[in-house]
Amino acid sequence: MKITKVEPLFLDKFLLVQVHTDEGIIGLGESGAWGFLEASGAAIEKFGRYLIGKDPMLIEHHWQYMYRFSHFRGAAIMGALSALDIALWDIAGKHFGVPAYALLGGKVRDRARVYYHVFGDTTDVLVKGIVDAKERGFTAVGHLTPFLDEERDVPYFKTHASKINDAIDTVGMYRDAVGPDVDLCIEIHRRMTPTEAVQLGLGIEKYTPYFFEDPVTPDNFDEMAYVASKINIPIATGERFTSIWEFEQLLSRNAVQYVRPDVCLVGGITGAKKIAALAEARHVGVVPHNPLSPVSTMACLQIAAGAPNFALQEYPIGEEIPPKSDMVDGSAEHDGEGFLMIPTRPGIGIDLKPGAKENVPMVPREVVTRLHKDGSVIDQ
Numbered sequence: 001m002k003i004t005k006v007e008p009l010f011l012d013k014f015l016l017v018q019v020h021t022d023e024g025i026i027g028l029g030e031s032g033a034w035g036f037l038e039a040s041g042a043a044i045e046k047f048g049r050y051l052i053g054k055d056p057m058l059i060e061h062h063w064q065y066m067y068r069f070s071h072f073r074g075a076a077i078m079g080a081l082s083a084l085d086i087a088l089w090d091i092a093g094k095h096f097g098v099p100a101y102a103l104l105g106g107k108v109r110d111r112a113r114v115y116y117h118v119f120g121d122t123t124d125v126l127v128k129g130i131v132d133a134k135e136r137g138f139t140a141v142g143h144l145t146p147f148l149d150e151e152r153d154v155p156y157f158k159t160h161a162s163k164i165n166d167a168i169d170t171v172g173m174y175r176d177a178v179g180p181d182v183d184l185c186i187e188i189h190r191r192m193t194p195t196e197a198v199q200l201g202l203g204i205e206k207y208t209p210y211f212f213e214d215p216v217t218p219d220n221f222d223e224m225a226y227v228a229s230k231i232n233i234p235i236a237t238g239e240r241f242t243s244i245w246e247f248e249q250l251l252s253r254n255a256v257q258y259v260r261p262d263v264c265l266v267g268g269i270t271g272a273k274k275i276a277a278l279a280e281a282r283h284v285g286v287v288p289h290n291p292l293s294p295v296s297t298m299a300c301l302q303i304a305a306g307a308p309n310f311a312l313q314e315y316p317i318g319e320e321i322p323p324k325s326d327m328v329d330g331s332a333e334h335d336g337e338g339f340l341m342i343p344t345r346p347g348i349g350i351d352l353k354p355g356a357k358e359n360v361p362m363v364p365r366e367v368v369t370r371l372h373k374d375g376s377v378i379d380q
């Protein structure tokens with residue numbers, strides 16, 4: 001079998017890739033470099049010039065070749081490499097008539113527990129989102145901030161005391177709304193300094209959050225380790241990282257209790273599988289990051305299927321509504337009890353719908369971020 005065409009596809013706010021072969025098998029993948037999809041698409045085209053004419057089954061060899069041919073990595077390039085790796089696993093599974101995970105040792109579970117996204121710019125909306133998720137059968141919610149998901153054009157200001165105490169009270173409100181029936185994955189989105197993160201972490205411990213995600217910017221592994229050493233709730237981090245080596249830096253410092261590899265950014269199924277194994281060696285759980293399209297969800301489920309230390313899968317809101325439903329055939333199936341069924345279709349289990357390329361236009365992401373009341377940039 002030979003690769004005949006590599007086609008980046010900008011659909012809605014996603015970058016997918018189709019890898020075509022001379023046997024008629026088409027592999028589908030996705031890039032996770034969501035802030036710079038145009039750059040990632042250019043990298044897919046460049047890698048595509050290498051891949052055309054090659055045997056798609058030599059997945060690890062092509063991974064190494066594309067990763068190591070130049071000095072340059074980073075998110076846009078790793079998103080491209082990841083998209084292509086996922087597409088090659090899709091081809092391999094379709095070639096043998098089995099799901100991709102069957103080629104990685106087989107499945108260890110039939111269903112993957114998920115956390116559902118909850119958003120809101122008021123505490124009422126956020127509490128309602130958690131209660132709605134519980135009523136729909138979900139047993140965990142995430143993307144759940146103790147602050148608010150306010151618009152980026154609203155300047156931010158709170159005193160330190162209000163910032164910490166309001167956040168502690170808000171997490172208490174979430175817990176009161178659903179009792180112990182729903183796990184709360186608390187998402188900080190890098191909004192705090194290490195000392196603020198310790199104060200808040202200690203303050204919400206009594207509400208037993210499942211994890212405390214990205215309390216500080218992940219650039220400094222020692223800072224994350226400092227926060228982890230001072231609080232008694234698990235830290236989840238890793239969604240920005242692009243390699244096994246960054247995860248090793250976190251793990252070797254005991255800075256993380258749930259790793260969050262983005263399958264569409266860490267080198268695809270090949271990279272994520274290795275990160276899961278590194279985490280397994282330290283009894284650390286895997287919670288694949290997944291804010292993307294249903295293609296990413298299905299790629300994540302290949303890891304969830306086979307990793308013994310898989311813990312929870314991020315499940316973005318609205319997979320069932322347009323434009324995603326116009327785009328793909330074969331989205332993950334929710335069992336009504338907070339789990340996604342491990343897919344059984346060959347490959348990663350999802351394909352583009354006929355006409356998707358024409359019917360789902362690109363929605364470019366503009367450069368917009370939030371400012372403090374004093375005019376400086378904050379993280380949100």
Ligand SMILES: [Mg+2]
Pocket residue numbers: 187213214239
């Ligand atoms: Mg996150």
